[in-house]
Amino acid sequence: MGIRVDALKCTGCMACEMACGYHRDDAFALLSSCIVAYRTREKKDYFGVILKEEESLVIARPEGVEVRKIGAAGESGGDSSAKPMLLRESCDLCSGMDAGPMCVRFCPVDAIILE
Amino acid sequence: MEYLSSGKILIVDLASSETREEELDEGLISKRIGGAGINNYLYNSYKDYDPIVLGAGILTGTLYPASDLSVLTARSPVTDNVCHCPVTLKAGIEFKYCGFDYLVVLGASAKPVFLWIHDGVADISDGSGVWGKDVWQTTDAWRRDMGDDLIQTLVIGKAGETGSDLAQVSVNYWGSGDVWGFASIFGKKRLKGIAMRGMGLLEIEDPEGFVEESMRLLESVKTGPWKGRSGLYDLLVSLGKNDVADWVAPLVHRNSASYNVPYAGNTFVYLDEDPSLLKEPQGAEPGLLLTSPYGLIAAKDMGLSAMDACRLIRSCLRYGIDPEMVALIASRDAKKRREDIESSMDSLERKGMKPWRPPFSPMVPRQPVFADFGVEGEPGQLEQWWLQRQALAYVFGIDPLFLIMSPELTAQSMIEAVRIGSGIEISEETLDGLVSEICGCN
Numbered sequence: 001m002g003i004r005v006d007a008l009k010c011t012g013c014m015a016c017e018m019a020c021g022y023h024r025d026d027a028f029a030l031l032s033s034c035i036v037a038y039r040t041r042e043k044k045d046y047f048g049v050i051l052k053e054e055e056s057l058v059i060a061r062p063e064g065v066e067v068r069k070i071g072a073a074g075e076s077g078g079d080s081s082a083k084p085m086l087l088r089e090s091c092d093l094c095s096g097m098d099a100g101p102m103c104v105r106f107c108p109v110d111a112i113i114l115e
Numbered sequence: 116m117e118y119l120s121s122g123k124i125l126i127v128d129l130a131s132s133e134t135r136e137e138e139l140d141e142g143l144i145s146k147r148i149g150g151a152g153i154n155n156y157l158y159n160s161y162k163d164y165d166p167i168v169l170g171a172g173i174l175t176g177t178l179y180p181a182s183d184l185s186v187l188t189a190r191s192p193v194t195d196n197v198c199h200c201p202v203t204l205k206a207g208i209e210f211k212y213c214g215f216d217y218l219v220v221l222g223a224s225a226k227p228v229f230l231w232i233h234d235g236v237a238d239i240s241d242g243s244g245v246w247g248k249d250v251w252q253t254t255d256a257w258r259r260d261m262g263d264d265l266i267q268t269l270v271i272g273k274a275g276e277t278g279s280d281l282a283q284v285s286v287n288y289w290g291s292g293d294v295w296g297f298a299s300i301f302g303k304k305r306l307k308g309i310a311m312r313g314m315g316l317l318e319i320e321d322p323e324g325f326v327e328e329s330m331r332l333l334e335s336v337k338t339g340p341w342k343g344r345s346g347l348y349d350l351l352v353s354l355g356k357n358d359v360a361d362w363v364a365p366l367v368h369r370n371s372a373s374y375n376v377p378y379a380g381n382t383f384v385y386l387d388e389d390p391s392l393l394k395e396p397q398g399a400e401p402g403l404l405l406t407s408p409y410g411l412i413a414a415k416d417m418g419l420s421a422m423d424a425c426r427l428i429r430s431c432l433r434y435g436i437d438p439e440m441v442a443l444i445a446s447r448d449a450k451k452r453r454e455d456i457e458s459s460m461d462s463l464e465r466k467g468m469k470p471w472r473p474p475f476s477p478m479v480p481r482q483p484v485f486a487d488f489g490v491e492g493e494p495g496q497l498e499q500w501w502l503q504r505q506a507l508a509y510v511f512g513i514d515p516l517f518l519i520m521s522p523e524l525t526a527q528s529m530i531e532a533v534r535i536g537s538g539i540e541i542s543e544e545t546l547d548g549l550v551s552e553i554c555g556c557n
């Protein structure tokens with residue numbers, strides 16, 4: 001089981017990022033989220049979502065989903081949204097949360113699903 | 116103030132180059148809630164120093180649906196009224212996570228400066244390197260110099276520096292709801308803008324309760340008629356402007372949303388790349404983000420092609436001037452060519468154009484969009500309804516466009532969210548009195 005993001009449905013709203021931050025910190029914060037909106041190329045309108053899993057970074061962007069093994073060269077995706085991800089905890093599918101995966105619950109356009 | 120807040124007000128005196136902090140008192144929140152409510156209070160407290168106030172709503176940056184908003188409050192040089200400009204996209208929440216809920220900027224600096232607010236620290240920084248630069252160059256320079264592409268900015272261009280009352284404060288690169296010449300107040304203060312970056316954390320009194328309530332609200336909001344609609348295209352259609360929607364459609368790249376807003380109300384158009392491109396474009400500046408339908412509507416009325424209209428709006432955004440007013444003035448002066456308008460931006464004058472007097476921005480349509488609020492038909496009732504919905508947005512920190520789409524987001528649900536999230540009880544009488552005050556009804 002894992003989280004899948006449809007980057008073309010995504011509107012870059014960051015709700016998933018805050019929901020994951022809440023799961024981590026029991027407060028509102030973005031520092032510990034393991035799913036983040038990829039939004040550093042604002043003038044190009046190039047955005048998507050990055051998810052940190054146990055062994056990989058999943059980068060969902062308009063051209064498709066790319067899975068990069070952590071430890072491989074260029075693992076940050078060359079994007080400063082991705083760099084701090086390597087220091088964060090991996091997705092645990094919100095274990096312990098009664099409502100299930102918080103990012104799925106809070107995505108307003110159903111761009112994230114649990115597969 | 117312990118919950119949903121950093122508990123601090125930052126006061127910056129540009130005349131003396133001093134900054135200080137004040138505690139945000141819980142008593143003030145129970146009486147004036149937040150956003151425009153507290154901004155008005157702070158404005159009045161410092162009104163002899165020509166203040167600009169930036170304030171977050173009490174729900175801004177939470178998981179309450181559409182909680183994207185901060186509010187910029189000042190006395191408009193156009194109307195001489197105190198007005199409130201919405202700060203959306205991701206800038207509204209960046210401010211809340213910077214370590215302050217409110218910022219009051221007093222006086223004027225002798226030399227160009229900008230404010231750099233980050234993680235509870237506020238610096239008055241030398242702005243001479245960016246003074247004279249356009250909006251896009253300035254945001255780029257700050258992001259590059261501070262080494263962080265996620266810095267959010269409120270910034271002015273040349274129009275604000277030279278004191279034009281058509282000047283508009285921009286959010287990063289894009290248009291804001293400033294139709295009151297707030298950018299010229301920045302210019303008079305020699306304040307190029309405010310750069311913000313925050314990694315803060317907001318405690319919640321009852322975390323589970325707040326998140327459950329937000330989830331319940333989102334579920335009900337998600338069944339609303341906005342679902343399946345997106346961007347300026349559907350917004351224009353709902354306003355009966357199908358011709359404008361179809362005219363600009365071939366340039367549309369993607370729609371995007373402000374923080375936690377279910378409706379993707381912003382539309383990016385590509386002018387120098389194929390709009391259907393689904394990978395990173397080669398060019399650094401392929402187009403622009405449209406944050407309001409009204410510049411487009413006015414530009415189409417001038418008889419421009421969609422491409423020329425968007426190029427004109429892009430020039431306005433770079434220059435830091437209200438695109439809708441530019442198009443309306445060009446129509447008034449019978450100017451037809453984009454190039455002629457672009458070359459005359461520094462001499463455009465408002466004379467004879469009716470200013471917008473209500474205290475909230477007209478970037479949000481003055482009617483329900485998609486949803487039925489039961490107010491159609493009666494002009495006075497409609498105006499009152501609009502003012503009240505906007506007041507709620509500006510006080511609690513909720514997206515003002517989404518509040519005219521979603522009847523599910525009621526005043527009671529906001530009061531309840533504040534109670535669960537912060538423990539502060541707000542009575543309906545308090546809220547009604549505050550709404551009347553900031554709508555200018557008192």
Ligand code: SF4
Pocket residue numbers: 003019020023034035051090091092093094095101102103104
């Ligand atoms: S499932 Fe939970 S832990 Fe995993 S990304 Fe989503 S919110 Fe974060």
Ligand code: SF4
Pocket residue numbers: 005009010011012013014015016017037049106107108109110111112
């Ligand atoms: S919540 Fe959904 S739409 Fe918003 S950024 Fe995450 S995936 Fe994209």
